[in-house]
Amino acid sequence: xxxxxxxxxxxxxxxxxxxxxxxxxxxxxxxxxxxxxxxxxxxxxxxxxxxxxxxxxxxxxxxxxxxxxxxxxxxxxxxxxxxxxxxxxxxxxxxxxxxxxxxxxxxxxxxxxxxxxxxxxxxxxxxxxxxxxxxxxxxxxxxxxxxxxxxxxxxxxxxxxxxxxxxxxxxxxxxxxxxxxxxxxxxxxxxxxxxxxxxxxxxxxxxxxxxxxxxxxxxxxxxxxxxxxxxxxxxxxxxxxxxxxxxxxxxxxxxxxxxxxxxxxxxxxxxxxxxxxxxxxxxxxxxxxxxxxxxxxxxxxxxxxxxxxxxxxxxxxxxxxxxxxxxxxxxxx
Numbered sequence: 519x520x521x522x523x524x525x526x527x528x529x530x531x532x533x534x535x536x537x538x539x540x541x542x543x544x545x546x547x548x549x550x551x552x553x554x555x556x557x558x559x560x561x562x563x564x565x566x567x568x569x570x571x572x573x574x575x576x577x578x579x580x581x582x583x584x585x586x587x588x589x590x591x592x593x594x595x596x597x598x599x600x601x602x603x604x605x606x607x608x609x610x611x612x613x614x615x616x617x618x619x620x621x622x623x624x625x626x627x628x629x630x631x632x633x634x635x636x637x638x639x640x641x642x643x644x645x646x647x648x649x650x651x652x653x654x655x656x657x658x659x660x661x662x663x664x665x666x667x668x669x670x671x672x673x674x675x676x677x678x679x680x681x682x683x684x685x686x687x688x689x690x691x692x693x694x695x696x697x698x699x700x701x702x703x704x705x706x707x708x709x710x711x712x713x714x715x716x717x718x719x720x721x722x723x724x725x726x727x728x729x730x731x732x733x734x735x736x737x738x739x740x741x742x743x744x745x746x747x748x749x750x751x752x753x754x755x756x757x758x759x760x761x762x763x764x765x766x767x768x769x770x771x772x773x774x775x776x777x778x779x780x781x782x783x784x785x786x787x788x789x790x791x792x793x794x795x796x797x798x799x800x801x802x803x804x805x806x807x808x809x810x811x812x813x814x815x816x817x818x819x820x821x822x823x824x825x826x827x828x829x830x831x832x833x834x835x836x837x838x839x840x841x842x843x844x845x846x847x848x849x850x851x
Contacts (some may be wrong), residue, residue, distance in 0.1 A: 519550065520548065520549055520550040520600040520619070520674075521549060521550065521599040521600060521619065522550050522552060522597060522600075523550065523552075523598045523599070523600040523601075523615055523619060523675075523793055524551075524552050524554060524592075524597065524598030524601050524602070524678075525543045525551060525552070525553045525554065525600060525602045525603075525604055525608050526554050526556070526589060526590065526592035526593060526596060526598070526601065526602070526603050526604070526616075527539055527540065527543075527548075527554065527555045527556070527592075527605070528551065528556055528558055528585045528588035528589050528605065528606060528731055529555055529556065529557050529558060529560060529564050529568070529588075529606040529775050530557075530558040530559065530562060530564075530582065530585065530588075530606070531560045531562045531586070531718025532560070532564055532606035532607050533560075533562040533563045533564045533567060534561075534607075535606060535607040535608075535609075536555075536564055536568070536606050536607075537567055538609050539605070539606050539607065539608060539760050540553065540568075540571060540575060541605060541607050541609075541625060541681070542609035542612075543602075543604065543610070544574060544611050545612050546610070546612055546613075546615050547612050547613055547616045548615040548616040548619060550617070551598075552576055552596065552597065552598060553574070553575040553576065554575070554577070554578075554592045554596055555571075555575050555577045555606075556577070556578050556579075556588040556591055556592045556595075557577065557578065557579040557580065558580060558582050558583065558584065558585065558587075558588045559579075559580060559581050559583070560582075561804055564606075565579055567775070568706070576721065578591070583689075584689060584692075585605075585687075585695065586687035586688060586689045586691060586695050587687075587689045588601070588631070589603060589687045590686050590687050590689065593681060593686070596678075596748065599677065599678050599755065600615075600619055600622070600675055600676065600677060600678065600726050601675070601676045601677075601678055601681050602615060602672075602675055602676075603671050603676075604672050604673070605671060605672065605754035607721045608670070608671070608672045608718070608719060608720050608721055609672075609718075609719050610672055610717055610718050611716075611717040611718070611719075612687070612718070613717060614632075614717035615675065616719065617632075617712060617713065617715065617717065618630045618632065618675040618717075619675065620630065621711070622675065622677065622711075625710040626679040627676060627707075627709045627710065628676065628677045628679065628703075628708035628709045628710065629677070629680050629703060629704075629708050629709070629710040629711070629756070630677050630710075630711050630712070630713050631669045631674045631675075631676050631710065631711075631712055631713070632653065632673050632712070632713050632714065632715050632716065632717055632718065633651060633652050633670065633673065633714065633715060633716040633717075633718075633758075634650070634651050634653070634670040634672065634673040634716055634717075634718040634719065634720055634799075635647055635648055635650045635651055635716055635718075635719060635720070636648040636719075636720055636721070637719050637720070637721050637722070638722050638723075639722070639723050640723075640748050641714070641735055646851040647719070650716040650830050651669075651670075651716075652714075653673065653712060653759075654711040654712065654782055655667045655711075655822060656710075658710070658760070658789040659710045660701075660704050660705065660761070661760055661761060661764045662764075663697065663700060663701050663704060664697075664701075664744070664747060664761055664764035664765050664767050664768060664839075665763075665764035665765075665767045665768055666767065666771055668697065669700075670718050670720040671720075671731075672719070672720065673698045673717075673718040674700070676703065676708075677708075680706070680708040681691060681703070682701075682742065683706040683707065683708065684699065684703040684706045684708075685702045685706075686699070686702070687699050688702075688746075688747050691739050691742065691743070692735055692737035692739055693732075693735055693736045693740070693784050693814065694739040694740045694742075694743045694763050696824060697743055698742075698743040698746065699742075699745075700745050701743065703753075705747065705750055710783075715729050718785050726827045728769070733775070733778060734779060734780060734781045734783075736762045737772050737775055737776055737783065740772055741769075741772060741787070742770070744765055744768055744769065744772075747765070748765055748794075762794045762795055763794070763795050763798070765794050766790075766791045766792075766795035766798050767791075767798075769787045769788075769790040770787070770788070770791045770798065771835040772787045772802060773785075773786075773788045773791065775788035777824075777827065784793075784824070787792035788817075788820065792817065796824065798816055799811055799816050800816060800819075807819060807823065810822065
């Protein structure tokens with residue numbers, strides 16, 4: 519008999535997409551599944567939709583405590599030898615679990631990931647699938663995760679032991695949970711392999727993402743994830759040069775991201791970059807930046823970049839002020 523696979527679906531106010539997520543699991547070609555849908559205190563019709571599936575799924579309804587709590591709860595409730603996490607607004611294709619279970623059985627690995635694609639939805643009701651995101655085999659999965667490589671949650675399948683050996687989903691994180699969890703799994707010694715093929719779909723609504731809903735929260739959570747990983751590597755005496763550079767690269771990207779909303783965060787992340795990798799260089803797409811960096815060094819080039827960016831924003835603000843003033847006087851006249 520085939521080994522049991524547990525699909526864990528956390529649900530909070532996902533009535534619009536929940537049925538498609540559950541149905542995508544019921545339509546799997548793999549014969550031995552348990553589907554656990556954990557309602558996280560939804561205030562829409564999600565619970566009513568869940569109940570219509572009867573005994574085809576296992577479900578629980580909890581007070582709202584966040585997606586990470588629900589994922590941990592679902593795992594503790596599950597019995598499968600393999601674990602599939604699926605957000606309630608995403609879905610998987612019919613062959614996904616069968617292919618990945620077979621791949622794990624064949625390779626003896628603990629975790630497998632594949633390719634995936636976005637499905638964009640807009641307010642006018644239109645939607646479209648983007649080109650497939652090729653996840654690619656990573657030479658060192660830990661280095662890749664530290665340097666901001668990412669794969670969609672639904673694209674992964676875990677052995678139960680890999681989840682048990684990890685620290686689980688951090689219930690204090692409000693963003694970057696999936697990166698943190700995957701890092702925890704990898705740093706606990708799991709063997710991770712890549713299997714080509716796209717069998718997972720990740721939804722996006724317009725231009726809204728976790729990072730755009732609250733940029734400061736997203737940046738701070740990413741910072742917490744990196745700091746946790748850095749501390750763990752230090753404690754295990756595994757913070758090698760390549761991992762230091764990978765962390766430095768991520769901190770630099772956070773520094774640049776923070777410039778979009780809060781200049782005060784920029785120097786903090788830039789300093790972290792240089793502490794980890796004193797010889798750090800930014801591989802810019804702009805030839806002028808790279809030339810300046812070669813002559814002046816990274817830190818001085820960044821200072822010039824920040825000055826020019828500040829001047830550009832000041833000019834933009836002045837232009838907008840002049841336009842508003844002109845319009846105001848036009849109305850008066």
